[in-house]
Amino acid sequence: MENPLNAMPGAAFEIEAEATPPPAVVAPEHKDVRTGRSPGQVAWDRLKKDKVAIVCAVIILFFILVAIFAPLLTALQGTDPTTGLPASPDRTNTDLVDIDGNPLVGMSPHHWLGVEPRLGRDLFARWAYGARPSLIIGFVAAAASTIIGVTLGLLGGYVGGAVDRVISWVVDFFLSLPLLLLVLAIVPIVQLRIAGGNDLTAEELSTIRFWVIIAVLVAFGWMGLARLVRGEVKSLREREFVQAARAIGVPTHQVLFKEVLPNLVGPIIVSASIAVPAYITFEATLSYLGAGLVEPTASWGRTISDAQNSFAIYPLWLWPSVIALSALVLALSLLGDSIRDAFDPTSRR
Amino acid sequence: MTQQQIDQQTGDEGTDRTGAAAVPQTAPETSRKSGQETGQPLLKVTDLQRYFPFREVQGLKMVRATVKAVDGISFTVRQGQTLGLVGESGCGKSTTSRLITRLDTPTAGTIEFQGRDITHLKESELREIRRDVQMIFQDPYSSLNPRHTVGTILSTPLKVHGLHQGKEKARVQELLELVGLNPEHINRYPSEFSGGQRQRIGIARALAVEPKLIIADEPVSALDVSIQAQVMNLLAKLRDELDLAFIFVAHDLGVVRHFCDQVAVMYLGKIVEYGDKKKIYEAPEHPYTQALLSAAPDINVARGIAPKERIRLVGDVPSPIDPPSGCRFRTRCWKAQDICAQQEPPLLSAQADESLRGKREGGLHLQACHFPEVKTDLVAEVESA
Structure with missing residues (x-):
């Protein structure tokens, strides 16, 4: 390679600092000069070294696998010798309970957690299937509210003016509503609006209720992120790199999505990861209070509600759901904390 | 040549030497007129005003008021000439530079670029002007998007204006060499560079579209003094090689004296003294200019x-x-x-x-x-x- 100094046209520029020899390279040394790591990659690397995050991820993965393979796990229990039928979360087996509703079967090879008092449904199947609504509601509601929150936050923060005022007003309005009270009242009303008049089976009603709950959770869950994103965008748009992009002539939508949004990835991921356990808890709370999922959908919250009065007599009815719910929510919350730490440069250990 | 040698020569603050890549910048760009156009000024600013209205609640009353950030200033810049805008903080220097780049719209007055009134052009109509007028920002830590690599930062202006299509990478590396950085560093993130290097990236970004006028808003005030000298020398070299006109906003009178042909002294949104560098520095007539000059450290x-x-x-x-x-x-x-x-x-x-x-x-x-x-x-x- 030719020495660039020989071909240098501006050699006459030698004042003050030029007289001193060039100092050694100050830039951080890398094995390869061509590599560079984005802030996202740095966060990911930090997360991979976080033991708590790994344990939590394993726990969450376990429950996701349970939810996905619930039919398979249930089938592993084989055929019940009394009824001659395979275990199922929905089918009631009056043969397995006595006249007072007390289960005749405890922990056994064909019913790992025994059967439900009164209805005789297989408790392990209900536990495994119960992971589904919790996880689906948690992740779907978190994803939907994140999309809505980010969109409205970006819009309000960047456009400003009347748009911003309207969005801020709506955010304030929704935040001022008494959430639990309203949800308890709204869920049955919305369900009636959708399903009213039609002759629907219990399964169909249960499915409608499931999506109504997600919709209601999203409707009341997007404001926090919208506010956060709006504030961040408002500060980012005054940063000089956004001004520079405008001075170059970059179109507005490109400024928003290529310059501003990448800088919000951290707060958005953190917010979403904290929202998932919050939604799961809220769904369980609603189910426990009777405004959530309805029979026959298996739900941990409902099971806890049903089992709480007889937990001393039938501990296997109550505890699996309590433990699973607690472990899942705790793991998601701790993982959310770890993600936040990984994205927050001041928490570097 | 080993990698280490390249690093030492082009990687850091060591030098302004840019190597052979400086030459292609002046390669003919078909439709763009080059050379001295001494007759018509490149930029003509007339009675420029920018008032910021604001509302304030005082007790039960809503008080409306305006901040007169820039209040009727006029100046001209010719091809290859450098105008220094000096004054205390809050005198309207930065607002003026934002108005000229049309990041902000003036309340009154006109801005003419090459005889064309650009005062009220819409964003879509401004695209051509954006190619000719570029800006170098004050804070090298805030002016580069931390989420983009240097390659992305420098190729964005090329893509927006459809320049060097298909050869963007080569052009980006050329730009990096032009400002004295290692072209191998194209995939690095801004956080991996020092303040002086970041400012060089900012300068390269401004040069990417081959502008005629560069507005430098205190480009060295955030840098160490030794780095300041290098960046100033780089700017001076580029100005002479590429025949650029500059509007140089600063509060450092020494830097302005070193770099500018003409100086406008601003106070509270107005120009109080305006003239050739020699006149302003050697025979200041306005008391404010005299006070400013007397406050500058004296060798x-x-x-x-x-x-x-x-x-x-x-x-x-x-x-x-x-x-x-x-x-x-x-x-x-x-x-x-x-x-x-x-x-x-x-x-x-x-x-x-x-x-x-x-x-x-x-x-x-x-x-x-x-x-x-x-x-x-x-x-x-x-x-x-």
Whole structure:
């Protein structure tokens, strides 16, 4: 390679600092000069070294696998010798309970957690299937509210003016509503609006209720992120790199999505990861209070509600759901904390 | 040549040497006129105003007021010329640069670029102007998107304007060499560079679209003094090689003296003195300019020559919400008399006829003071003796 100094046209520029020899390279040394790591990659690397995050991820993965393979796990229990039928979360087996509703079967090879008092449904199947609504509601509601929150936050923060005022007003309005009270009242009303008049089976009603709950959770869950994103965008748009992009002539939508949004990835991921356990808890709370999922959908919250009065007599009815719910929510919350730490440069250990 | 040698030569603050890549920048770009157009000014700013209205709640009353950030300033910049805008913080320097780049829209007045009025162009119509007028920002830590690699940052202007299609990477590397950085560092993130290197990236970004006018908003004030010199030398070199016009915003009088052809001194949104560098520095007529110059550190003190008496200004800069009547500097001026409060002094030449508007022998020199300190050569000599 030719020495660039020989071909240098501006050699006459030698004042003050030029007289001193060039100092050694100050830039951080890398094995390869061509590599560079984005802030996202740095966060990911930090997360991979976080033991708590790994344990939590394993726990969450376990429950996701349970939810996905619930039919398979249930089938592993084989055929019940009394009824001659395979275990199922929905089918009631009056043969397995006595006249007072007390289960005749405890922990056994064909019913790992025994059967439900009164209805005789297989408790392990209900536990495994119960992971589904919790996880689906948690992740779907978190994803939907994140999309809505980010969109409205970006819009309000960047456009400003009347748009911003309207969005801020709506955010304030929704935040001022008494959430639990309203949800308890709204869920049955919305369900009636959708399903009213039609002759629907219990399964169909249960499915409608499931999506109504997600919709209601999203409707009341997007404001926090919208506010956060709006504030961040408002500060980012005054940063000089956004001004520079405008001075170059970059179109507005490109400024928003290529310059501003990448800088919000951290707060958005953190917010979403904290929202998932919050939604799961809220769904369980609603189910426990009777405004959530309805029979026959298996739900941990409902099971806890049903089992709480007889937990001393039938501990296997109550505890699996309590433990699973607690472990899942705790793991998601701790993982959310770890993600936040990984994205927050001041928490570097 | 080993990688380490390249690093040492082009990687860091060590040098302004840019290598052979400086030459292709001047390669002919078909439709763009180059060369001196001495007849018509590149940029003409006339009576530029920018008022920021705001509302404030005082008790139960809503008070409406305006901050007069820039209040009627005029100047021209010609091809290859450099105008320095100096003044204290809050005098409207940065607002002026934002107005010229049309990141902000003026309240009144006109901005003409190459004879075309760009004052009220829409964003879509501004695209051509954006190619010709670029900006270098003050804070190298905030002016580069931390989420993009250097390659992305420098190829964005190329993509937006459809330049060097298909050969963007080569052009980006050329730009990096032009500003004295290692072209191998194309995939690095801004956080992996020092302040001086980041500012070089900012300069490369401004140069990517081959502009004619660059507005540099305090480009070195955030850098160490030793790095400042290197970046200033780089800017001077690029200016001469690429025949760029500059508007150089600064509060460092030494840097402006080193770099600019003409100087405009601003105070509270107005230009109080405007003229050729030599005139402003050697024969300042406005009291504010004199005070500014006397406040600048003097090398003669270090050389053992007794310093001149320093002018100490009393009080703070008045609020631009409610500037003083008449001359805005009168509240801090030791020469102020009744007329200063009643009449606003126009920006005129102190010595020549008004009709000549300062186009006297010896260059441009305008000032806005009722009692300018006009030095004839004789008087100046007597005083300095």
